[in-house]
Amino acid sequence: MTDFSQLTVDTVAAYLAQRPALAERIRTDGPVDVVEVGDGNLNLVFIVHDAAGASLVLKQSLPHVRTDPSWPMTRERSAREALVLRTHESADAEHVPALYDFDDSNYVLAIENLSDHSVWRSELNEGRVHGFAAAEIGRYVARTAFHTSVFGLDPIEQKKLAAASINPELCEITEDLVFTEPYIEHPHNAVLPANEPDVAALRADRALLAEIGIAKYRFMTSAQSLIHGDLHTGSVFVRDASGGVSASVRAFDSEFGFFGPTGFDLGALWGNFVIAAARALALGSPERASEILSLPASLWSAFEAEFRSLWPSRRDDRVWGDDVLEALIAEFRQDAAVYAGAKAIRRIIGFAKASDIETLDPVLRQGAARGVLRAGRALILERKALDTVEALSAETAAILHE
Ligand code: SR1
Ligand code: MG
Numbered sequence: 001m002t003d004f005s006q007l008t009v010d011t012v013a014a015y016l017a018q019r020p021a022l023a024e025r026i027r028t029d030g031p032v033d034v035v036e037v038g039d040g041n042l043n044l045v046f047i048v049h050d051a052a053g054a055s056l057v058l059k060q061s062l063p064h065v066r067t068d069p070s071w072p073m074t075r076e077r078s079a080r081e082a083l084v085l086r087t088h089e090s091a092d093a094e095h096v097p098a099l100y101d102f103d104d105s106n107y108v109l110a111i112e113n114l115s116d117h118s119v120w121r122s123e124l125n126e127g128r129v130h131g132f133a134a135a136e137i138g139r140y141v142a143r144t145a146f147h148t149s150v151f152g153l154d155p156i157e158q159k160k161l162a163a164a165s166i167n168p169e170l171c172e173i174t175e176d177l178v179f180t181e182p183y184i185e186h187p188h189n190a191v192l193p194a195n196e197p198d199v200a201a202l203r204a205d206r207a208l209l210a211e212i213g214i215a216k217y218r219f220m221t222s223a224q225s226l227i228h229g230d231l232h233t234g235s236v237f238v239r240d241a242s243g244g245v246s247a248s249v250r251a252f253d254s255e256f257g258f259f260g261p262t263g264f265d266l267g268a269l270w271g272n273f274v275i276a277a278a279r280a281l282a283l284g285s286p287e288r289a290s291e292i293l294s295l296p297a298s299l300w301s302a303f304e305a306e307f308r309s310l311w312p313s314r315r316d317d318r319v320w321g322d323d324v325l326e327a328l329i330a331e332f333r334q335d336a337a338v339y340a341g342a343k344a345i346r347r348i349i350g351f352a353k354a355s356d357i358e359t360l361d362p363v364l365r366q367g368a369a370r371g372v373l374r375a376g377r378a379l380i381l382e383r384k385a386l387d388t389v390e391a392l393s394a395e396t397a398a399i400l401h402e
Helices: 012-017 077-095 120-125 132-147 155-164 168-179 193-203 206-221 262-282 286-292 295-313 322-349 362-381 389-401
Strands: 032-036 043-050 055-061 068-072 099-103 108-111 225-227 236-239 248-251 258-260
Touching: 012 032, 012 043, 012 055, 055 077, 077 099, 077 108, 077 132, 077 168, 077 225, 077 248, 120 236, 120 262, 132 225, 132 236, 132 248, 132 262, 132 295, 168 206, 168 258, 168 322, 193 322, 193 362, 206 322, 206 362, 225 262, 262 286, 262 295, 262 322, 262 362, 262 389, 286 389, 295 322, 295 389, 322 362, 322 389, 362 389
Parallel strands: none
Antiparallel strands: 032 043, 043 055, 055 108, 099 108, 225 258, 236 248
């Protein structure tokens, strides 16, 4: 009996042959081509093709962090990812990969192969912005947020979904890596010596620390919707329209999903746009930086328009009037800004850095990192005074140009 608890390129074909749900998807009675392409922090990822050209992706969680085997990690995260994918597919099939199968014994998801797409972060790093993708993801966040919230679901069903999607171990990672470790001395942290005074300034800023503390509390307690939970530019596939092929944008890697604040997903992307803009500026492309800094507004306005368009179908219009909608929209925007700042800062100081900055020459890297830290702080502290996304992005641009 083959052991499938940790797949290899040599055992994938035998694994597929014993999954009835995949019999129609891929043939295993002929040659099967398997490559392992996982390059994230956590999982094994195999792309499989059969002789007829059919393909799929297998994603298997390891019992530890891929990049640090001494760091144990629950394999149950696969079940969380399967649930988020299935639920988000019901809410917005256009913007997620199709889930073909989930094997809860071996922690393997079989997913649509999106190899004709590219990871958005890699594209941004190469100077290709794909600006249309921001609005698509704004609609994805709105649809998944609305349809998994009390506005879109029966209250009993909504609570059952919230209970099924509880994700304590991966939430704890975010709580630690995003909201705590960057603000304390911790072995996970590392910055260039030239950026040490920038980090010290952040840690001495009591107003900033209070906002981070409140943001962490809201992350841990504000169960608004089933969020993606790790929606940075490395979790989005993009494909331009060309030669009869339509444009496509898909959010993947939702293993950090749980019932959390809707603004967290928006903020994750926003913070990573700031990082991408800092790279573009460091490399001498102010026009591209400016184009990238228009993306938070595209993301936000598509989110807002879509959420407003769904609002008339809310489940109780006796108490949830339009004044409630206005209050929610304002809260989502404030949350998005504070989480954008927190997500930008963590990628500079803490564990799991961003290739946008890390692949810069150190001379350029220290200036870009400083700009991101200062811009992140401004997003957090100035979000109440500057109450539009455009105004906050103008402030971000000014800081990055300093
Ligand atoms: C140990 S996991 C480190 C990071 O990778 C993921 O992409 C999440 O952002 C997490 O914080
Ligand atoms: Mg990931």
